[in-house]
Amino acid sequence: MFSIVIVSHSRKLAQSLSSLASEVSSVKIPVAYSGGAGGSSDLSGTDATDILSAIESVYTAEGVIVFTDIGSSVLSAELALDLLDDDKKSHVYLSKAPLVEGVLSASVQCASGSDAAFALSEAEMSLSMKGNEYLPSAVPAVSISAAERTVIPASADKQVNQNHKKITAKFIIMTIHGLHARPASAFVRAVSASGCAVEVTNNTTGKGPANGKSLNQLASLEILTGHEISVSAEGDNPEELIKELSVLIENNFGEGTGTWGGIGNNGVKETGSGNSSTDSLCDDMVPAGKEFVFSEGIGIGPVYVLPDFSIEVPLEYTDDTAAAIEFLESAVLKVKKGISVKKEKLILNRKNNEADILDAHLAILGDPDLLDKSISLIKENKYTAPFAFSKCAGEIINRYKKMADPYMRMREADVRDVSHQVLSILEALTLNREEPSAYFSGLYDTVPEGSVIVSSDLTPSAVLKLYNKKSAGLILSRGSTLSHAAIIARALGIPGIGNCGITGDLKNGDTAAVDGYSGEVFINPLKNITDLLILKQKKHREETAHLLDAAGKNAVTKDGIHIPVYANISTAEEAEIAARKGADGVGVIRSEFLFIHSEVEPSEDGQYNYFHSIFTAMDGKPVTVRTFDIGGDKRVPFVGIPEEENPYLGRRGIRLYDTNPSIIKRQLRAVLRAGAGHNIRLMLPMVSQQSEVVKFRSFLNGVHTELEKENTPHLWPIPLGIMIETPSSVVMAEELALVSDFFSIGTNDLTQYIMAAERGTADLSSWADPFDPAVLRSIRAAAEAGKKNGIPVSLCGEMGADPDAVGLILGLGISSISAGPDRIPLIKHIISGISVMDSEKIALEIVSKAVDTSDVRRTCGFI
Amino acid sequence: MNMVTIDKVKDWLFALSDIYSENREYLTELDSAIGDADHGINLDRGFSAVRAEIEKMSSGGVQGAAGQSPDSFSSLFKTVSMTLIKTVGGASGALLGTFFLRISQAVKSEKEMDGRELVSLFEKGVEGIKMRGHAEEGDKTMLDTWLPALRAMGDAASSGGSTGEILSAGLKSAEAGMNATKDMKALKGRASYLGERSIGHLDPGAVSSCLMIKAASEILR
Structure with a gap:
């Protein structure tokens, strides 16, 4: 067994790495370390004489591999070698490998009984392995020299023995993170101990074969949970090794139970006959990954x-066929125009493939079977424009569906897409009918x-x-x-x-x-x-459940500060859930949900009932009503919003109130009436100017006066606050605080607007990160402005539901949090373990020093 | 020719302890411009330890770090080498340690040597620095002082100069070499991280080497 010497500028680093190395295996590995300089080794540096004694303390003629960190550690190690007796020098090797990776790799090889030369080359490969981890597109890094190396079984030089043979077995790896470092090193140890020559292939990805003795080569196979591997073992009694590996894999390499441990028995497939086994757990398992989970359970x-777009429209007739034809032609023209504009933009951005698709869409709209035929159907059968058009589109779609060529079959989706666009416009133009069309809801009936x-x-x-x-x-x-x-x-x-x-x-x-929970999808599972x-x-x-028990009580921080935790809700059912989960109130009612859910504006009484049931469910606890936030990605047929290129930067939230005064008035009347005798606050979305608040307040006063004149019982006065979600509201927070009774920070939109990165767009997620210091400084600024003017500042975005963010939020000066009802018990539990004073220190360091999200997460201690 | 005795060498080493102590701030300041601001501190610590070690050896009976009799060049230089390696830390510890280690391995005389041998020992030591640091002349390192100095010393020695003449000629070239580092771009060591920005500063290693040669020319003549 060879031995290992670790050299670092820092004695602590060398010491820690040495204990890390000894954890790789239960086999005791001879490791010595040297670090620090200046006699007592308390200065950072390296000392050749100290390295010399480290080498001598573990010296063996089987070899000593010395791993170094930076700069002078190399000089010092070379000097130490100079100082060593000549007969020992030739058994000491200085490794070029990166320190941590090299030492760990060599420890595995040492525990596996490899010789120093093999371990040395393995360790040096760890650099290119790491390089490949950063370049997912790179070819799996099995360097030629490594791939060519074959393990010579211990028996190779003996007479060919009767037991010498080659067998292959297949296994499914079910450890939670696949064959990651720890299980892989157990695998390597077993292979090394067997003396067999072993090749491993990842059947799921086709990567390999790799030398079963090489940790690095195994890593290059990227064996993940659910992957199938083939193991070919050649040597004396390879069955023994396969049996041993079966046991290891069955037991998930000893990784904890409660994972997939219990099903290991079925995770092993034996082959040999050539018939593939059906003894599998499911047809397929797709590990999307935890990060893709948007809702647990x-x-x-x-x-x-x-189906992406439904184009089914109920059969209806019209007498005014001329109007119907004009109606259809204008809708088609509008869609064509829209597509052309999009196409031009794509061409400007050199996205020619996407532009070609839009060309195809234009061609579909120009197809005489679609428009011309629809027009003749209107003329001849007196069909309405939507029905005539959907009938023709449906026929074309059916034609495509029957095609043999899969590529042509896919064109169905394009016809659906453009038809849907035309029908949407036709639908929008016929909305002043009494009965809402079945078109919007039909899709989900089936x-x-x-x-x-x-x-x-x-x-x-x-x-x-x-x-x-x-x-x-x-x-x-x-x-x-x-x-x-x-x-x-x-x-x-x-x-x-x-x-x-x-x-x-x-x-x-x-x-x-x-x-x-894990982000996995099992197809046809047993x-x-x-x-x-x-x-x-x-x-x-x-x-x-036990969190839930505690959630009924107030959440108090370690330093004794009570932090109310409210719920974000949309319906009375959610309000009831929130109350059961220990919410101290409602931080935001997304009142627009009542609007989104219906196709005509709900009546004042309908809205009254809606609010009344929520207020009653909360039983006197404070409830904040956000006036309707339509616009952006939320559109309803009865609130007129102009066509906008960038709806998120368009008429949204409070910006729609002056063009829809009767709608907001009905909502306010419903809230004030339902609020009588309850603890209710009003909150305005998308505020960007002080004058908007001032104007709204006088409008609200008008509603109150009207109710008073009618002798209608209602809640008055009512606190009026604003959402902090636009950049201007952050910049003008001081001025806004003068005219508002409270602030609530909507971190989703604030992040989107501060970072100029659209929410919900997955490939912008590195920008749309609420942990960006720009967002955190904005939160801090709003919190400070609130504090200065004596108004409370709460936070109601998704960030409030992130357990990792809670401490930071409180440290930034937020006094209450509002999150999804299901998150409340956890948030309360986390709050009880936090000290606001400590969090403030961390938050202050972050807002003053952090430059990017990794700084933030590092300061928070997440990385 | 004046002989270089072991006492003179000890005096030289003691003088270096004083000189590096006096120039501690200056060297550190030079190093703070392009390095990690510890060169003066490191050398001061190293040569103070060398002085203490030699005094311990000379105060009778106590063996040097190398476990040898203190009264030969070889054991003296080995002691200096080990002490510097242990106490200086960083690259300069390894480099100066190598310098004195090579000298201790090459020295033939026991208690006194001539100027020619001294030059050949310096050459051996500098070869060690070159090998250890993987550096060349022009990389803005201590070699930019030492290599021109050695050429001048070699010339003076082969034309039959006295020890004093040899060392004076060496010093003159050492100073020129040292000054030339000011306009060089560092290619080795931490200063090389600065690239172009290392231009305009003297290399601290070149300066400390020049101080070493200057002391030698005053004391070993």
């Missing part, structure tokens, strides 16, 4: 792939109850509709944790995975199990998988 059900929904993306109202269909889970190819659909899904407890690009693996007729998932959910629910 377990959902199991039949897959239902949602969804079977209890399905796992597969779709590209969903609107918030679609999620609500799917909730009514008892959908078991959502798998979206787009959409991130910040999208409104995700927020609703979390509030409603529908597990969901988004932006994961796995939707293509799922088809109607499959059964899918969504693990919204019962033992579903049993385990259900068990996992039960366990998770039990864990949260």
Whole structure:
């Protein structure tokens, strides 16, 4: 057995690395270290004489490998070698490997009984391995020299023995993170001890073969959870090794139970006959990853792939065929115009492939079978424009559907897409009818109850509709944790995975199990998988149950400060959940949900009932009503919003009130009436100027005067606060504080607007990060302005639901938090473990020094 | 020719302890411009330890760090080498340690040597620095002082100069070499991280080497 010497400028570093190395295996590895200079080694530096004694303390003729860190450690190690006796020199090797990676790699090899030369070359490969980790596109780094190296079995030089043979076995790796460093080193140890020559291939990805004795080569196979590997062992009694590996893999390399440990028995597949075994747990397992989970939980059900666009329209007739034709022609023209503008933009941005698709869309709209035929149907049969158009589009779609060529079949989606655009416009133009059209809701009528929904993306109202269909889970190819659909899904407890690009693996007729804890999707799972998932959910629910018990009490920090935790809600049902989960009140009612859910404006009495049921559910606890926040991605047919290039920068929130005064007035009347006898506050969305607040306050006074004149009982006075979510509201926070009774920071929109990065767009997530110091400084500025003017500042974005953010939020000066109802017990629990004073110090350091999100996370201690 | 005795060498080493102590701030200041601001501190610490070690050896009976009799060039230089390696830290400890280690390995005389041998010992020592530091002349290092100095010393020695003449000629070239580092771009050591910005500053190692040669020319003549 060779030995290892660690040389670092820092004695502490060398010491820690030495203990890390000894943890690699239960086999005791001879490791010595040297670090520091200046006689007592308390200065940073290296000392050749100290290195010399380290080498001598573990010297063996089997070899000593010396690993160094930076600069003079190399000089000192070379000098130490000079000082060493000549007969020993030739057994000491200085390694060029990066210190930590090299030492760990050599420790594994040492424990496996490799010789020093092999360990040395393995260690030096760790640099290129690491390089590849940073370049996902790079070819798996099995360098030629390493690939060519073969392990010579101990028996190679003996007479060929009867037991000498080669066998191959297949295994499925079920450890939670795949064959990561710890299990891989156990694997390498077993292989090395066997004396067999072993080749490993990752059958799932096709990578390999790799030398089973090389940790680095194994790492290059990127063996993840659920991957199948082939192990070919050649030597004397290779069965012994395969048996040993089976045991290791079955037991998940000794990794904790409660993971996938229990199903290891089925994780092993033996082959040999050539028949592939059917003894598998599921047809496929797609590990999307935890980061793609937008809503936790377990959902199991039949897959239902949602058609992207429905173009079904009910049969209706019209007498005014001329108007219908004009109506249709103008709608088609409008869509064509829109597509052309988009196309020009794409060409300017050199996105020619995407522009070509739009060309195809224009060609579809110009197809005589579509427009001309629709017009003749209107003329001849007196069909309405939407019905005539949808009938023709439907015929074209059916034609494409029947085509043999899969590429042509896909054109169906394009026809659907443009037809949907035309029908949307036709629909918008016919909305002044008494009865809302069935068109908008028809899409979800056919969804079977209890399905796992597969779709590209969903609107918030679609999620609500799917909730009514008892959908078991959502798998979206787009959409991130910040999208409104995700927020609703979390509030409603529908597990969901988004932006994961796995939707293509799922088809109607499959059964899918969504693990919204780990981010895995199992396709056609066997019962033992579903049993385990259900068990996992039960366990998770039990864990949260004790938090729930504590959640009924006030959340008080370690330094004795009471932090109210409120709920973000949209419905009375959610209010009831929030009350059960220990909410101290409601931080925001997203009142627009009543609007989004219906196609005509709800009556004042309808709104009164809505607010009244929420206020009653909260039973005297404070409730903040946010006046309707339409615009951006939220549109409703009855609130007129002009066509906008950038709806998020357009008429949104309070900006719509002066063009829709009767709608806001009805809402305010409903809130004030329902609020009588309750503890209610009003909050304005999307404020960017002081004058908006001043103007609104006088409008609100007018509503009060009107109610008073009518002798209608209502709540008065009512505190009026604003959302801090625009950059101007941060810059002008002082001035806004003068005219507001409270602030509430909406971190989702604040992040989007401060970072100029659209929410819900997954590939912008590195910008749309609320941990960006720019966002944190904004929060701090608003909190300071509030403090200065004596008004409370709370926070109601998704950030408030992030357990990692709670301490930071309080440190920035926020006095209450509002989050999704399901998060309240956890947030309260976290608050009870935080000291505001300590958090303030960290927050202050962050806002004064941090330059980027990694600085922030480092200062918080997350990395 | 004046002989270089072991006492003179000890005096030289003691003088270096004083000189580096006096120039501690200056060297550190030079190092703070392009390095990690510890050169003066390190050398002061190292040569103070050398003085203490020699005094311990000379105060009778106590063996030097190398465990040898203190009264030969070889053991004296080995002691100096080990002491510097242990106490200076960083690259200069390893480099100066190598310098004296090579000298201790090459020295043939026991208690006195001539100027020619001294030059050849310096050459051996500097070869060690070159090998250890993987540096060349022009990289803005102590070699930019030492290599011109050695060439001048070699010339003076082969034309039959006295020890004093040899060392004076060496000093003159050492000073020129040292001054030339000011306009060089550092290619080795921490200063090389600065690239172009290292231009305009004297290299602290070149300056401390020049101080070493200057002391030698005053004491070993």
